[in-house]
Amino acid sequence: MLLGCQEDQPRLRNVCDNEADKLKVSKNDDEEKEEGGKKDPDMEIKKEIEQDQKENPVINNKLLCVKDMPPHLQFNPHILEGYRPLQSPLGCIRSAFQWHNESVNIITHAIPIFYIIFTVPDVLPWHSKELTFLAWCHIAGILCPWLGSFAYHMFMNLNYGPTAYYILLQIDMLGIWTSQSIGALPLLFATTKCLPSVVRWCVILFYCFLSLWGLYKFAKQSEIWSE
Template sequence: MVLYKRPRLLDFTKTPQYLQFNKYVLTGYRPVSTAPECLGSLFYMHNELGNIYTHGVPFFLFLVLLPFSIPWMEVDSVWIGVVHYLACLCPTVGSVVYHVFMNHVGGEHVYDTLLSLDMFGVCLVNTLGALPIIHITLLCYPTIRQTALLAYILLSAYSIYCATTAHTNILRLQAFLWQAVFRFSLFLFRVFGSGAGSPDSLRLFVIMDSLAVMGGLVNVIQIPERFIPGLFDNWGNSHQIMHIMVICSIIYLHWGTLEDLAWIKTYQCPTE
Protein backbone atom coordinates (compact mmCIF):
# COMPACT_ATOMS: atom_id res chain seq x y z
CA MET A 1 0.00 0.00 0.00
CA VAL A 2 1.39 3.42 -1.00
CA LEU A 3 1.12 6.01 1.78
CA TYR A 4 1.37 8.93 -0.62
CA LYS A 5 0.94 9.08 -4.37
CA ARG A 6 4.33 9.88 -5.84
CA PRO A 7 4.46 12.60 -8.48
CA ARG A 8 6.47 12.11 -11.61
CA LEU A 9 10.11 12.61 -10.69
CA LEU A 10 12.48 14.65 -12.83
CA ASP A 11 15.91 14.15 -14.33
CA PHE A 12 18.77 16.51 -13.51
CA THR A 13 18.31 18.60 -16.67
CA LYS A 14 14.56 19.07 -16.02
CA THR A 15 14.86 20.35 -12.46
CA PRO A 16 15.19 24.11 -11.68
CA GLN A 17 18.72 25.42 -12.09
CA TYR A 18 19.12 26.37 -8.42
CA LEU A 19 18.60 22.69 -7.54
CA GLN A 20 21.27 21.51 -10.00
CA PHE A 21 24.12 21.49 -7.45
CA ASN A 22 25.26 17.89 -8.00
CA LYS A 23 25.58 16.96 -11.66
CA TYR A 24 26.43 13.36 -10.73
CA VAL A 25 22.96 12.76 -9.26
CA LEU A 26 21.02 12.19 -12.46
CA THR A 27 17.49 11.18 -11.47
CA GLY A 28 14.89 11.25 -8.68
CA TYR A 29 14.31 15.00 -8.38
CA ARG A 30 10.97 16.11 -6.96
CA PRO A 31 8.99 18.62 -9.02
CA VAL A 32 8.31 22.09 -7.64
CA SER A 33 5.72 21.52 -4.89
CA THR A 34 3.51 23.19 -2.33
CA ALA A 35 4.31 22.85 1.39
CA PRO A 36 1.85 19.94 1.89
CA GLU A 37 3.30 18.22 -1.17
CA CYS A 38 6.82 18.68 0.20
CA LEU A 39 5.70 17.05 3.45
CA GLY A 40 4.10 14.26 1.44
CA SER A 41 7.50 13.49 -0.06
CA LEU A 42 8.43 11.93 3.28
CA PHE A 43 6.47 8.86 2.16
CA TYR A 44 7.88 7.99 -1.27
CA MET A 45 11.28 7.42 -2.77
CA HIS A 46 13.24 10.32 -4.29
CA ASN A 47 16.84 11.51 -4.18
CA GLU A 48 16.37 13.69 -1.07
CA LEU A 49 14.71 11.04 1.08
CA GLY A 50 18.00 9.68 2.38
CA ASN A 51 19.16 13.20 3.24
CA ILE A 52 15.95 13.82 5.19
CA TYR A 53 16.03 10.62 7.22
CA THR A 54 19.79 10.51 7.92
CA HIS A 55 19.27 13.68 9.96
CA GLY A 56 15.57 13.35 10.81
CA VAL A 57 15.85 10.07 12.72
CA PRO A 58 18.93 11.19 14.74
CA PHE A 59 17.15 14.46 15.59
CA PHE A 60 14.30 12.64 17.34
CA LEU A 61 16.72 10.23 19.03
CA PHE A 62 18.86 13.13 20.31
CA LEU A 63 15.76 15.09 21.36
CA VAL A 64 14.49 12.24 23.53
CA LEU A 65 17.61 10.42 24.70
CA LEU A 66 20.28 13.09 25.27
CA PRO A 67 18.61 14.75 28.29
CA PHE A 68 18.73 11.43 30.14
CA SER A 69 22.48 11.09 29.60
CA ILE A 70 23.43 14.56 30.83
CA PRO A 71 24.20 14.56 34.60
CA TRP A 72 22.09 17.65 35.35
CA MET A 73 22.27 17.33 39.13
CA GLU A 74 26.05 17.13 39.06
CA VAL A 75 26.68 20.05 36.70
CA ASP A 76 27.69 23.18 38.61
CA SER A 77 26.73 25.45 35.71
CA VAL A 78 23.40 24.35 34.25
CA TRP A 79 24.02 26.47 31.16
CA ILE A 80 26.72 24.01 30.08
CA GLY A 81 24.18 21.18 29.86
CA VAL A 82 21.57 23.35 28.13
CA VAL A 83 24.02 24.76 25.59
CA HIS A 84 25.42 21.32 24.86
CA TYR A 85 21.94 19.85 24.35
CA LEU A 86 20.98 22.63 21.92
CA ALA A 87 24.28 22.22 20.08
CA CYS A 88 23.53 18.56 19.40
CA LEU A 89 20.07 19.39 18.01
CA CYS A 90 20.83 22.49 15.92
CA PRO A 91 22.37 21.01 12.75
CA THR A 92 19.75 18.30 12.34
CA VAL A 93 16.78 20.69 12.63
CA GLY A 94 17.96 23.09 9.93
CA SER A 95 19.05 20.23 7.69
CA VAL A 96 15.70 18.43 7.80
CA VAL A 97 13.71 21.60 7.09
CA TYR A 98 16.02 22.46 4.20
CA HIS A 99 15.85 19.04 2.54
CA VAL A 100 12.09 18.66 2.97
CA PHE A 101 11.12 22.05 1.53
CA MET A 102 14.00 22.83 -0.87
CA ASN A 103 11.72 22.29 -3.93
CA HIS A 104 8.99 24.61 -2.62
CA VAL A 105 6.97 26.65 -5.11
CA GLY A 106 8.48 29.81 -3.62
CA GLY A 107 11.41 29.16 -5.90
CA GLU A 108 15.01 30.25 -5.53
CA HIS A 109 14.27 32.85 -2.85
CA VAL A 110 12.75 30.22 -0.54
CA TYR A 111 15.56 27.80 -1.40
CA ASP A 112 18.24 30.35 -0.46
CA THR A 113 16.46 31.07 2.82
CA LEU A 114 16.29 27.37 3.67
CA LEU A 115 19.95 26.88 2.77
CA SER A 116 20.89 29.77 5.06
CA LEU A 117 18.87 28.10 7.83
CA ASP A 118 20.76 24.86 7.23
CA MET A 119 24.13 26.65 7.37
CA PHE A 120 23.02 28.55 10.48
CA GLY A 121 22.38 25.23 12.22
CA VAL A 122 25.86 23.97 11.30
CA CYS A 123 27.41 27.17 12.64
CA LEU A 124 25.44 26.87 15.86
CA VAL A 125 26.73 23.38 16.62
CA ASN A 126 30.26 24.74 16.14
CA THR A 127 29.48 27.73 18.35
CA LEU A 128 27.40 26.21 21.14
CA GLY A 129 29.35 22.95 21.12
CA ALA A 130 32.62 24.78 21.73
CA LEU A 131 31.42 26.99 24.62
CA PRO A 132 31.62 24.20 27.25
CA ILE A 133 35.04 23.22 25.87
CA ILE A 134 36.30 26.80 26.27
CA HIS A 135 34.78 27.07 29.74
CA ILE A 136 36.40 23.87 31.00
CA THR A 137 39.75 24.30 29.23
CA LEU A 138 40.23 27.76 30.76
CA LEU A 139 38.56 26.88 34.06
CA CYS A 140 41.48 28.11 36.12
CA TYR A 141 41.84 31.39 34.20
CA PRO A 142 38.51 33.20 34.71
CA THR A 143 39.58 36.48 33.09
CA ILE A 144 41.04 34.78 30.03
CA ARG A 145 38.02 32.47 29.90
CA GLN A 146 35.56 35.35 29.65
CA THR A 147 37.65 37.01 26.93
CA ALA A 148 37.94 33.75 25.01
CA LEU A 149 34.20 33.11 25.20
CA LEU A 150 33.44 36.60 23.90
CA ALA A 151 36.06 36.31 21.14
CA TYR A 152 34.67 32.96 20.02
CA ILE A 153 31.11 34.27 19.92
CA LEU A 154 32.23 37.22 17.76
CA LEU A 155 34.23 34.90 15.52
CA SER A 156 31.23 32.63 15.22
CA ALA A 157 29.01 35.54 14.22
CA TYR A 158 31.43 36.27 11.37
CA SER A 159 31.44 32.59 10.37
CA ILE A 160 27.63 32.54 10.39
CA TYR A 161 27.57 35.56 8.08
CA CYS A 162 30.09 33.95 5.71
CA ALA A 163 28.36 30.55 5.69
CA THR A 164 24.86 31.93 5.12
CA THR A 165 25.95 34.23 2.28
CA ALA A 166 28.36 31.83 0.51
CA HIS A 167 27.35 30.49 -2.91
CA THR A 168 29.50 27.35 -3.14
CA ASN A 169 30.25 24.37 -0.90
CA ILE A 170 33.94 25.30 -0.86
CA LEU A 171 33.20 28.80 0.47
CA ARG A 172 30.82 27.36 3.06
CA LEU A 173 33.50 24.92 4.22
CA GLN A 174 35.98 27.80 4.48
CA ALA A 175 33.49 29.73 6.63
CA PHE A 176 33.92 27.13 9.38
CA LEU A 177 37.73 27.21 9.19
CA TRP A 178 38.35 29.93 11.78
CA GLN A 179 36.10 28.24 14.32
CA ALA A 180 38.05 25.02 13.79
CA VAL A 181 41.38 26.85 14.21
CA PHE A 182 40.15 28.39 17.46
CA ARG A 183 39.11 25.01 18.83
CA PHE A 184 42.41 23.48 17.76
CA SER A 185 44.28 26.16 19.71
CA LEU A 186 42.31 25.09 22.79
CA PHE A 187 43.33 21.49 22.19
CA LEU A 188 46.98 22.56 21.97
CA PHE A 189 46.59 24.52 25.19
CA ARG A 190 45.39 21.34 26.88
CA VAL A 191 48.32 19.34 25.55
CA PHE A 192 51.19 21.81 25.98
CA GLY A 193 49.82 24.41 28.37
CA SER A 194 47.88 24.45 31.59
CA GLY A 195 44.43 23.90 30.15
CA ALA A 196 41.98 21.91 32.20
CA GLY A 197 39.86 19.04 30.97
CA SER A 198 39.80 15.26 30.86
CA PRO A 199 42.63 13.63 28.87
CA ASP A 200 40.07 11.23 27.41
CA SER A 201 37.81 14.04 26.21
CA LEU A 202 40.62 15.61 24.19
CA ARG A 203 40.90 12.48 22.05
CA LEU A 204 37.14 12.45 21.54
CA PHE A 205 37.06 16.12 20.52
CA VAL A 206 39.86 15.61 17.98
CA ILE A 207 37.90 12.71 16.45
CA MET A 208 34.81 14.94 16.44
CA ASP A 209 36.48 17.65 14.39
CA SER A 210 38.21 15.14 12.11
CA LEU A 211 34.88 13.52 11.23
CA ALA A 212 33.29 16.90 10.55
CA VAL A 213 36.14 18.01 8.27
CA MET A 214 36.19 14.70 6.37
CA GLY A 215 32.43 14.87 5.92
CA GLY A 216 32.71 18.36 4.49
CA LEU A 217 35.46 17.31 2.10
CA VAL A 218 33.48 14.29 0.89
CA ASN A 219 30.54 16.58 0.16
CA VAL A 220 32.70 19.07 -1.74
CA ILE A 221 34.49 16.40 -3.79
CA GLN A 222 31.17 14.57 -4.41
CA ILE A 223 32.38 11.01 -4.04
CA PRO A 224 31.42 8.25 -4.74
CA GLU A 225 28.82 9.47 -7.27
CA ARG A 226 31.52 11.34 -9.21
CA PHE A 227 32.97 7.99 -10.32
CA ILE A 228 29.66 6.30 -11.25
CA PRO A 229 27.05 8.99 -12.02
CA GLY A 230 23.49 7.79 -11.49
CA LEU A 231 24.30 4.80 -9.30
CA PHE A 232 24.04 6.70 -6.01
CA ASP A 233 21.11 8.94 -6.88
CA ASN A 234 18.90 7.77 -3.99
CA TRP A 235 21.29 6.14 -1.52
CA GLY A 236 24.97 6.30 -0.69
CA ASN A 237 25.89 9.63 -2.26
CA SER A 238 28.32 12.16 -0.80
CA HIS A 239 25.73 14.31 0.94
CA GLN A 240 24.30 11.34 2.81
CA ILE A 241 27.80 10.23 3.77
CA MET A 242 28.44 13.74 5.10
CA HIS A 243 25.19 13.58 7.09
CA ILE A 244 26.23 10.32 8.74
CA MET A 245 29.69 11.68 9.55
CA VAL A 246 28.11 14.81 11.06
CA ILE A 247 25.94 12.63 13.30
CA CYS A 248 29.00 10.63 14.35
CA SER A 249 30.79 13.93 15.03
CA ILE A 250 27.93 15.07 17.28
CA ILE A 251 28.06 11.77 19.17
CA TYR A 252 31.79 12.27 19.82
CA LEU A 253 31.08 15.84 20.95
CA HIS A 254 28.56 14.42 23.40
CA TRP A 255 30.91 11.76 24.70
CA GLY A 256 33.72 14.28 25.09
CA THR A 257 31.52 16.73 26.97
CA LEU A 258 30.30 13.98 29.30
CA GLU A 259 33.93 13.02 30.00
CA ASP A 260 34.73 16.63 30.92
CA LEU A 261 31.65 16.93 33.13
CA ALA A 262 32.60 13.74 34.98
CA TRP A 263 36.22 14.88 35.30
CA ILE A 264 35.48 18.38 36.55
CA LYS A 265 33.58 17.09 39.59
CA THR A 266 36.83 16.10 41.33
CA TYR A 267 39.17 18.72 39.85
CA GLN A 268 40.56 21.61 41.84
CA CYS A 269 42.50 24.42 40.23
CA PRO A 270 46.08 24.63 41.56
CA THR A 271 46.69 27.33 44.16
CA GLU A 272 49.68 29.61 43.85
Protein backbone atom coordinates in the same frame (compact mmCIF):
# COMPACT_ATOMS: atom_id res chain seq x y z
CA MET B 1 -39.82 74.83 -14.81
CA LEU B 2 -39.42 73.13 -11.45
CA LEU B 3 -41.42 70.17 -12.71
CA GLY B 4 -39.10 69.83 -15.69
CA CYS B 5 -36.07 69.75 -13.43
CA GLN B 6 -37.66 67.04 -11.32
CA GLU B 7 -38.32 64.97 -14.44
CA ASP B 8 -34.67 65.30 -15.52
CA GLN B 9 -33.30 64.17 -12.16
CA PRO B 10 -33.43 60.37 -12.87
CA ARG B 11 -31.71 60.91 -16.22
CA LEU B 12 -28.99 63.00 -14.57
CA ARG B 13 -28.46 60.32 -11.92
CA ASN B 14 -27.98 57.69 -14.64
CA VAL B 15 -25.45 59.90 -16.41
CA CYS B 16 -23.50 60.43 -13.17
CA ASP B 17 -23.57 56.71 -12.38
CA ASN B 18 -22.26 55.86 -15.85
CA GLU B 19 -19.45 58.38 -15.52
CA ALA B 20 -18.51 56.98 -12.10
CA ASP B 21 -18.40 53.44 -13.52
CA LYS B 22 -16.15 54.61 -16.34
CA LEU B 23 -13.77 56.24 -13.86
CA LYS B 24 -13.59 53.02 -11.79
CA VAL B 25 -12.84 50.93 -14.87
CA SER B 26 -10.17 53.38 -15.98
CA LYS B 27 -8.59 53.37 -12.52
CA ASN B 28 -8.53 49.57 -12.42
CA ASP B 29 -6.91 49.45 -15.85
CA ASP B 30 -4.22 51.89 -14.72
CA GLU B 31 -3.51 49.81 -11.61
CA GLU B 32 -3.24 46.65 -13.67
CA LYS B 33 -0.80 48.34 -16.04
CA GLU B 34 1.33 49.53 -13.12
CA GLU B 35 1.36 46.05 -11.61
CA GLY B 36 2.21 44.57 -14.97
CA GLY B 37 5.22 46.84 -15.26
CA LYS B 38 6.68 45.52 -11.99
CA LYS B 39 7.18 41.81 -12.49
CA ASP B 40 8.45 39.68 -9.64
CA PRO B 41 10.56 36.78 -10.97
CA ASP B 42 9.51 34.51 -8.11
CA MET B 43 5.84 35.22 -8.75
CA GLU B 44 6.30 34.54 -12.46
CA ILE B 45 7.91 31.17 -11.68
CA LYS B 46 5.15 30.34 -9.21
CA LYS B 47 2.47 31.17 -11.78
CA GLU B 48 4.17 28.98 -14.37
CA ILE B 49 4.36 26.11 -11.89
CA GLU B 50 0.71 26.46 -10.95
CA GLN B 51 -0.25 26.54 -14.63
CA ASP B 52 1.79 23.40 -15.32
CA GLN B 53 0.20 21.62 -12.39
CA LYS B 54 -3.27 22.54 -13.62
CA GLU B 55 -2.49 21.26 -17.10
CA ASN B 56 -0.68 18.15 -15.84
CA PRO B 57 -2.15 17.16 -12.47
CA VAL B 58 -0.49 13.72 -12.56
CA ILE B 59 2.97 15.30 -12.41
CA ASN B 60 2.57 15.99 -8.67
CA ASN B 61 3.34 12.34 -7.82
CA LYS B 62 5.77 11.65 -10.65
CA LEU B 63 9.52 11.83 -10.23
CA LEU B 64 11.33 13.99 -12.74
CA CYS B 65 14.69 14.11 -14.50
CA VAL B 66 17.25 16.79 -13.82
CA LYS B 67 16.44 18.56 -17.08
CA ASP B 68 12.84 19.00 -15.91
CA MET B 69 13.86 20.88 -12.77
CA PRO B 70 14.28 24.66 -12.45
CA PRO B 71 17.85 25.97 -12.78
CA HIS B 72 18.42 26.45 -9.04
CA LEU B 73 17.86 22.70 -8.48
CA GLN B 74 20.12 21.52 -11.29
CA PHE B 75 23.30 21.83 -9.23
CA ASN B 76 24.29 18.15 -9.25
CA PRO B 77 25.05 16.86 -12.76
CA HIS B 78 25.71 13.34 -11.45
CA ILE B 79 22.12 12.75 -10.29
CA LEU B 80 20.03 12.53 -13.43
CA GLU B 81 16.64 11.35 -12.16
CA GLY B 82 14.51 10.77 -9.09
CA TYR B 83 13.74 14.44 -8.48
CA ARG B 84 10.55 15.45 -6.75
CA PRO B 85 8.41 17.98 -8.63
CA LEU B 86 7.96 21.42 -7.13
CA GLN B 87 5.38 21.14 -4.37
CA SER B 88 3.65 23.00 -1.58
CA PRO B 89 4.94 22.63 2.01
CA LEU B 90 2.36 19.92 2.68
CA GLY B 91 3.34 18.17 -0.53
CA CYS B 92 6.99 18.21 0.55
CA ILE B 93 6.06 16.56 3.84
CA ARG B 94 4.00 13.93 2.07
CA SER B 95 6.89 13.21 -0.27
CA ALA B 96 8.87 11.94 2.73
CA PHE B 97 6.83 8.74 2.39
CA GLN B 98 7.81 8.39 -1.26
CA TRP B 99 11.16 7.05 -2.47
CA HIS B 100 13.20 9.69 -4.33
CA ASN B 101 16.75 11.00 -4.50
CA GLU B 102 16.42 12.87 -1.19
CA SER B 103 14.92 9.98 0.79
CA VAL B 104 18.21 8.82 2.28
CA ASN B 105 19.13 12.36 3.30
CA ILE B 106 15.77 12.91 4.98
CA ILE B 107 15.79 9.58 6.82
CA THR B 108 19.41 9.81 7.99
CA HIS B 109 18.77 13.29 9.37
CA ALA B 110 15.45 12.46 11.02
CA ILE B 111 16.82 9.50 12.99
CA PRO B 112 19.47 11.52 14.91
CA ILE B 113 16.93 14.26 15.64
CA PHE B 114 14.56 11.87 17.39
CA TYR B 115 17.42 10.04 19.10
CA ILE B 116 18.86 13.28 20.52
CA ILE B 117 15.48 14.55 21.69
CA PHE B 118 14.57 11.35 23.52
CA THR B 119 17.94 10.35 25.00
CA VAL B 120 20.38 13.24 25.48
CA PRO B 121 18.41 15.43 27.95
CA ASP B 122 18.28 12.56 30.46
CA VAL B 123 22.07 12.31 30.74
CA LEU B 124 22.88 16.03 31.06
CA PRO B 125 23.41 17.89 34.35
CA TRP B 126 20.60 20.31 35.20
CA HIS B 127 21.31 20.99 38.90
CA SER B 128 23.01 24.41 38.60
CA LYS B 129 22.57 27.54 36.52
CA GLU B 130 25.95 27.31 34.80
CA LEU B 131 25.55 23.63 34.01
CA THR B 132 21.99 24.18 32.80
CA PHE B 133 23.22 26.85 30.41
CA LEU B 134 25.98 24.57 29.15
CA ALA B 135 23.53 21.70 28.80
CA TRP B 136 21.32 23.80 26.55
CA CYS B 137 24.39 24.84 24.56
CA HIS B 138 25.28 21.19 24.12
CA ILE B 139 21.78 20.28 22.95
CA ALA B 140 21.72 23.20 20.52
CA GLY B 141 25.14 22.27 19.21
CA ILE B 142 24.27 18.66 18.46
CA LEU B 143 20.67 19.19 17.36
CA CYS B 144 20.69 22.32 15.18
CA PRO B 145 22.87 20.93 12.36
CA TRP B 146 20.53 17.99 11.94
CA LEU B 147 17.44 20.21 12.08
CA GLY B 148 18.80 22.70 9.56
CA SER B 149 19.91 20.03 7.12
CA PHE B 150 16.66 18.09 7.58
CA ALA B 151 14.62 21.19 6.72
CA TYR B 152 16.82 21.85 3.70
CA HIS B 153 16.47 18.36 2.24
CA MET B 154 12.78 18.07 3.08
CA PHE B 155 11.65 21.38 1.59
CA MET B 156 14.24 22.06 -1.11
CA ASN B 157 11.61 21.43 -3.82
CA LEU B 158 9.20 24.08 -2.54
CA ASN B 159 7.27 25.79 -5.30
CA TYR B 160 8.15 29.26 -3.96
CA GLY B 161 11.01 29.91 -6.36
CA PRO B 162 14.78 30.29 -5.87
CA THR B 163 14.38 32.66 -2.91
CA ALA B 164 12.88 29.94 -0.72
CA TYR B 165 15.65 27.54 -1.73
CA TYR B 166 18.38 30.00 -0.76
CA ILE B 167 16.68 30.64 2.58
CA LEU B 168 16.69 26.90 3.26
CA LEU B 169 20.35 26.76 2.33
CA GLN B 170 21.08 29.55 4.79
CA ILE B 171 19.15 27.71 7.51
CA ASP B 172 21.29 24.66 6.84
CA MET B 173 24.47 26.70 7.16
CA LEU B 174 23.15 28.42 10.28
CA GLY B 175 22.75 25.03 11.92
CA ILE B 176 26.40 24.28 11.18
CA TRP B 177 27.43 27.64 12.65
CA THR B 178 25.43 26.86 15.80
CA SER B 179 27.25 23.57 16.17
CA GLN B 180 30.68 25.14 15.72
CA SER B 181 30.07 28.15 17.99
CA ILE B 182 27.41 27.56 20.64
CA GLY B 183 28.01 23.83 20.67
CA ALA B 184 31.67 24.36 21.56
CA LEU B 185 30.96 26.48 24.64
CA PRO B 186 30.80 23.50 27.06
CA LEU B 187 34.24 22.39 25.90
CA LEU B 188 35.57 25.93 26.26
CA PHE B 189 34.15 26.32 29.77
CA ALA B 190 35.67 22.99 30.80
CA THR B 191 39.06 23.80 29.24
CA THR B 192 39.35 27.16 31.01
CA LYS B 193 37.96 25.96 34.35
CA CYS B 194 41.32 26.10 36.15
CA LEU B 195 42.42 29.45 34.74
CA PRO B 196 42.13 32.69 36.73
CA SER B 197 38.66 34.17 36.45
CA VAL B 198 39.77 37.23 34.46
CA VAL B 199 41.78 35.17 31.98
CA ARG B 200 39.01 32.63 31.68
CA TRP B 201 36.34 35.17 30.80
CA CYS B 202 38.67 36.99 28.41
CA VAL B 203 39.17 33.74 26.51
CA ILE B 204 35.43 33.00 26.48
CA LEU B 205 34.50 36.52 25.35
CA PHE B 206 37.16 36.47 22.66
CA TYR B 207 35.79 33.17 21.41
CA CYS B 208 32.26 34.61 21.37
CA PHE B 209 33.53 37.60 19.40
CA LEU B 210 35.13 35.33 16.82
CA SER B 211 31.92 33.30 16.57
CA LEU B 212 29.81 36.40 15.99
CA TRP B 213 32.35 37.65 13.46
CA GLY B 214 32.00 34.36 11.63
CA LEU B 215 28.22 34.74 11.68
CA TYR B 216 28.57 38.23 10.23
CA LYS B 217 30.78 36.94 7.42
CA PHE B 218 28.28 34.16 6.82
CA ALA B 219 25.46 36.70 6.53
CA LYS B 220 27.45 38.75 4.02
CA GLN B 221 28.16 35.62 2.01
CA SER B 222 24.45 34.79 2.07
CA GLU B 223 23.72 37.96 0.12
CA ILE B 224 25.73 36.52 -2.77
CA TRP B 225 23.66 33.32 -2.76
CA SER B 226 20.42 35.21 -3.24
CA GLU B 227 21.64 37.14 -6.28
